[in-house]
Amino acid sequence: MTDVNSxxxxxxxxxxxxxxxxxxxxxxxxxQPWTLMEICGGQTHAIMQYGLDQLLPQEVELVHGPxxxxxVTALELIDQALWIAQQPDxxxxxxxxxxxxxxxxxxxxxxxASGGQIRVVYSPLDAVKIAEENPDREVVFFAxxxxxxxxANAMAVIQAKKLGLKNFSILPANVLVPPAMQVILASPKxxxxxxxxxxxxxxxxxxxxxxxxxxxxxxxxVVTGFEPLDLVNGILKTITMLxxxxxxxxxxxxxxxxxxxxxxxxxxxKQVFKPVDRNWRGIGTIPKSGYGLQxxxxxxxxSKRFDIGxxxxxxxxICIAGQVLQGLKKPSQxxxxxxxxxxxxxxxxxxxxxxxxxxAYFRYGxx
Amino acid sequence: MTHEKSDHIQMQGPLCxxxxxxxxxxxxxxxxxxxxxxxLIQNVFQAQxxxxxxxxxxxxxxxxxxxxxxxxxxxxxxxxxxPIFYPGGDIGxxxxxxxxxxxxxxxxxxxxxxxxxxxxxxxxxxxxxxIISSIAFSCKEANVQIVAGDTKVVEKGSAxxxxxxxxxxxxxxxxxQIGGQFAQAGDAxxxxxxxxxxxxxxxxxxxxxxxDSGIQSDVAPLNxxxxxxxxxxxxxxxxxxxxxxxxxxxxxxIACQSQVTIKLDEETxxxxxxxxxxxxxxxxxxxxxxxxxxVIIILPEEYVTKALMTLRKSPYGQMAMRxxxxxxxxxxxxxxxxxxxxxxxxxxxxGELLPRxx
Numbered sequence: 001m002t003d004v005n006s007x008x009x010x011x012x013x014x015x016x017x018x019x020x021x022x023x024x025x026x027x028x029x030x031x032q033p034w035t036l037m038e039i040c041g042g043q044t045h046a047i048m049q050y051g052l053d054q055l056l057p058q059e060v061e062l063v064h065g066p067x068x069x070x071x072v073t074a075l076e077l078i079d080q081a082l083w084i085a086q087q088p089d090x091x092x093x094x095x096x097x098x099x100x101x102x103x104x105x106x107x108x109x110x111x112x113a114s115g116g117q118i119r120v121v122y123s124p125l126d127a128v129k130i131a132e133e134n135p136d137r138e139v140v141f142f143a144x145x146x147x148x149x150x151x152a153n154a155m156a157v158i159q160a161k162k163l164g165l166k167n168f169s170i171l172p173a174n175v176l177v178p179p180a181m182q183v184i185l186a187s188p189k190x191x192x193x194x195x196x197x198x199x200x201x202x203x204x205x206x207x208x209x210x211x212x213x214x215x216x217x218x219x220x221x222v223v224t225g226f227e228p229l230d231l232v233n234g235i236l237k238t239i240t241m242l243x244x245x246x247x248x249x250x251x252x253x254x255x256x257x258x259x260x261x262x263x264x265x266x267x268x269x270k271q272v273f274k275p276v277d278r279n280w281r282g283i284g285t286i287p288k289s290g291y292g293l294q295x296x297x298x299x300x301x302x303s304k305r306f307d308i309g310x311x312x313x314x315x316x317x318i319c320i321a322g323q324v325l326q327g328l329k330k331p332s333q334x335x336x337x338x339x340x341x342x343x344x345x346x347x348x349x350x351x352x353x354x355x356x357x358x359x360a361y362f363r364y365g366x367x
Numbered sequence: 368m369t370h371e372k373s374d375h376i377q378m379q380g381p382l383c384x385x386x387x388x389x390x391x392x393x394x395x396x397x398x399x400x401x402x403x404x405x406x407l408i409q410n411v412f413q414a415q416x417x418x419x420x421x422x423x424x425x426x427x428x429x430x431x432x433x434x435x436x437x438x439x440x441x442x443x444x445x446x447x448x449x450p451i452f453y454p455g456g457d458i459g460x461x462x463x464x465x466x467x468x469x470x471x472x473x474x475x476x477x478x479x480x481x482x483x484x485x486x487x488x489x490x491x492x493x494x495x496x497x498i499i500s501s502i503a504f505s506c507k508e509a510n511v512q513i514v515a516g517d518t519k520v521v522e523k524g525s526a527x528x529x530x531x532x533x534x535x536x537x538x539x540x541x542x543x544q545i546g547g548q549f550a551q552a553g554d555a556x557x558x559x560x561x562x563x564x565x566x567x568x569x570x571x572x573x574x575x576x577x578x579d580s581g582i583q584s585d586v587a588p589l590n591x592x593x594x595x596x597x598x599x600x601x602x603x604x605x606x607x608x609x610x611x612x613x614x615x616x617x618x619x620x621i622a623c624q625s626q627v628t629i630k631l632d633e634e635t636x637x638x639x640x641x642x643x644x645x646x647x648x649x650x651x652x653x654x655x656x657x658x659x660x661x662v663i664i665i666l667p668e669e670y671v672t673k674a675l676m677t678l679r680k681s682p683y684g685q686m687a688m689r690x691x692x693x694x695x696x697x698x699x700x701x702x703x704x705x706x707x708x709x710x711x712x713x714x715x716x717x718g719e720l721l722p723r724x725x
Contacts, residue, residue: 008640010647016706051709100396113392122649228707343717344396344403354650365712 013227022232023055026239033059034242035191036235037184037327039177040198041068041355042226048364050228060235063191063327066180066283067198068355069145070097071325071348074279075313077173078103081142083308084171085116091134093127094142096120101349104314124149124156124170131160131168140302143170147201150174150291151265154272157293157300169302172292175278177201178209179289185217189328194238196224196231199253206261210249218247225253272297281349282315282322321348324357331358331366338362400611400657401716424624425546426469426608429539437541440475442466443534451494451528453572455564455583456659458531459501464588464659465610466535467509471590472606472662474545474597475537480506481515485530488523498529509588511535543597549604550625550665552695557664557671559592559678560585560686561637562614566656567645580641585683587660592681596664599677605665612716613655617663618701619715626698631691631713633705655716665693 012018038044044064047053053062066072082103085092092108099108099120112118117137121127124141131139143153153174160168177198184190197210202223210221220241224234233252241250251257269291278290293301318336323329331337331350341347343359350356360366396403413421420428427442446462462482470477482502486495506513513533539545568584589608597603605625609617614636622629638646638653646653660683666674671689678684701713 014706016708019707049711050707051705051711052707054709055707109394109396110392113394344406363712363714363717365714 010227013225013229015229019052019228019232020055022229022236026060026232026236027057029236029239029243030057030059031243033061034193034239035061035063036194036196036238037063037065037192038196038224038231039065039067039181040196040200040226041065041071041353041357041360042200043067043196043198043224043231044357045355045360046226046228047231048360048366050231051364052228052231055232056235060239062235064324064357064360065184065195065327066280066325067146067177067201068325068350068353068357069149069175070095070101070353071321071350071356072175072180072280072283073098073101073144073173073349074281075104075315076279076311077171079311079313080303080308081171082106082108082111083311084140084302084306085111085118086114087138087306089137091117091119091130091137091139092142093119093121093130093139095122095144097353097355098142098144100346100352102316102346102352104312124152125159128156128159128163128165128168131165132163135167137167138305139168141168141170142173144173146175146177146198147205147269148203150269150273151204151262153291154268157272157297158268160300161297169300169305170293171302172273172290174273174291175280176275176289176291177205178213179286180280180283181213181221182217183283183286184326185213185219187326192219192327194219194242195221196234196238197221197249199223199225199230199257202251202253202257202261204262204265206259206266207249207251207257208259208261214247214249220247221249223249223251223253223257225256280325282325284322316347319348321350321358324348324350331361334358396717398611399716401616401655403717404611405715423546423548424620425473425548427473427475427535429473429546435538437543438475438539440470440473440477440537440539441534442469443532444469445530445532447527447530448569449527450569450572451498453584454568456568456586457498457501458529459498460505460586461659462531462533463502463505463509463511464586466533467505467511467588467590468608468659468662470535470537471593472545472608473537473539474543474593474603474606475539476594477509477511477535477537477590479514479536480511481534482513483517483532484519485526485532486518486520487526487528488520490528495529498531505588509590511590543601545597545603545606547605547607547621547624550621550627550629550693551604551667552627552693553668554604554665554693555668555671555689556618556629556631556691556693557666557674557678557687557689558609558614558637559589559662559664559684560660561639561642562609562658562661563638563642563646563651563653563656565659566613566651566653567642569657570645570649580645582639582641582645585658585660587683589660589662589683592678592683593662595681596674596677600666600670600674602670603664603666603674605663607663609658609661609663611657613653613657614663615652615654615701615713616716618713621663621665622701623699625693628694628697628699629691629701630694631701631703633703635688635690637686637688654713668692
C-alpha cells in the first residue's frame, strides 16, 4: 500500500508495507530497553505526523533533541532582533517561523503590528534583493539556523559585498550540531545511548566530525533522513548497533549524505564565518557552537552596525524548554503545557516552531 | 516521548477549545480562519452581539419568517486578497462565489446578492472594470443578481487597492435541515475534490513560491452542484465549504458543533501532485490550505455511492471522494488514520501558516 498522494520521488520512502517490514525487524532485533535521541525537530515532527512512535516496541524510547533552530536561538539575540526591527528606516527580514517566537516582552509579529517594517523571506538572497531595491533603508536579515542554512546565509553576505551594498547586514545566529551533541553526552544526567544524526545538516557538513564523538562517549551515531522509511531504517540500524555493542558511525541516508559532505558549501561557510561561543536558549553557553562573521565581513554584522546597548532579558519562570531541549523532560511534563502555553500564546520557542517538540506534542495530541 | 501504545491518542483538553486570552492589538493571525480567529469572534463579537442565529456557528444564518414558506438564509463575507488577480480567479469572482457558496451550504437556493466596494484612491479604473466583468460572469454562472450596492473611496494608503463585501440571500425549502450541527454517528464524510489549490495559487501569484506550479485556484460557485445533490439526496446532514483554515479547521468546527468525532483516512483525501509537491517544499500541510470551490458533505452511509455519482457529474465535483466517517466515541475532535495503521489528531489551524526554515 503506497500513499497515493505523495509526489513520485517520495512514494517509495513512504511505502507502508516497506515501513512495516522494517518495524517488524526492529521488534525482532530488540532484546532490552534503549534510549535514542533524534537530533532534528523535523524528525520529531515526522515521527509524530506518521505516528511511527505508535509502531515501535515498548523498549524504544525516543528523546527529542535540540535540533530546532528557532527554539535554541538565544533570548538576547531575539531581543536584539526586536530592538533593531523597531528602529525607523529599518526593514527587518526573517524566516517566517521566527516571527512568533517570544522575546522578553514581545515578538516580531507584535512589532509589526505596531508599525515595524518586518518582512518574511524564504531565502536570505531575497533579503539582499530587498536591500538593493530600498537603498534608503537599512535591511537586516536574522541569520538563524543550523549548518543547513549557513551556506545560504554566507552566500547572502558574499552577494551583498559583491554588489557593494552598504545598507545590508545580518544578525549572525547560526548554531552547530556537534558541540551540542557533546554537551548532551557529557552531562551527568545523560540518558542517551544512541543518536539519529540530522540528515540535512550532514548533507552540508558530511559526518567526518562524528567518529571521535562516537568513540569518546561510546555512543553509536546513525545519519538518518526524514521520510518514514528513512526514520525506521535509522532506528533499526541504531538498535542493531546497540544490541551488537558496536560503537561507530553509520549512514542510512546515502542518497543525500556523503562522508565529506558538500565541499563547496563548507568552503563558503569558512570564507564568511568562524566558530564562536554561543548561548543556546534554555541550555547555556556552548564553546565554539555558533558562527560569527570573519573579520573581512565585519561590516555586515548588524550587532556591530547598530548601537543596541545592554538589553535585559527575562525568561518565563514556568517554561521548561531548556530541559525539553536537552532531552531531560517531556513537553507534557511542563506545568504550562496546553494551558498557559499553546501555539497561540507560547511561553517558549519549542511551542512555536514547526520543528519544536512542544508544538509536535500539542499538535498531534501526545500527553 | 515514551510509548503508551494503542491508547496513545487523547483529545486535547475539554470537548471544545477553550478561548485563549486576547492580545492588546489585532494581529495578522486573527485573520487566519483558525483558532485565533475563533477566539477573536468569541471574545469580542459574540460576547456583545451574540444571539441564537450566530450561536448555530454556520457561515450563513437560518431565519424563520412567518409569511415565508421555508426559511431565509443570509450570509455576508468581506473579501480581501493579495494579489487581486491570481491564476484561476480574482477578487471579483471570489466575492460572488464566497457568498453564493455560504448560502448554498444551508441547502438554500441563492438568488440575490448585495455588494459594497471600498476603493483606494489611485486604483486603476481598468482593473476595476476587469473585476466587475468577472463579477458579472460569475453571477451569470451562479444565476444570481446583485440587487443593491455601495461604493466608498478612501485616501491612498488607507486600503490595499480594493476590498469587496457581499451579502447573499436565498430560501431554504421547508423540511430541509442542513448545518454543521447535524452530523450524526454513522454518517460518512465526503469532499467534492482536491484540496489546497486556492491556497497554493495565491501563494504563487504573490511570488512566494519562486517557481510556477501551474496550479489554478478552484474558486467556483457550487450552488448548481449542491442543488443537484440535494434533489437526489434530501437526507444530507452537513454541507461546509472549507475556506480559510482548510479541511482540518472546517472539520474541527463541525466536530465541535455536532459533538461527534470525525475519523479520516489520510490516503483517500484528494490532493493534486503539484499542490503536494509545493507543500513538501515549503513545509505546508494541504489540509490547512484554503479552498474556494470545494464542499464537505456529511450524510448517512447508505447514500455515499449515489452522492459520489451525482457530484462527479459536475465539472466542480469530478475528484469527489469519500474521506471518512462520523463516530461518537470521543466527541469534539478529528482523527486521521495514516497509511501505516497509526492514528493522529488533526487539530484546528493555530496561527498563520508559516513556511519551514530548512
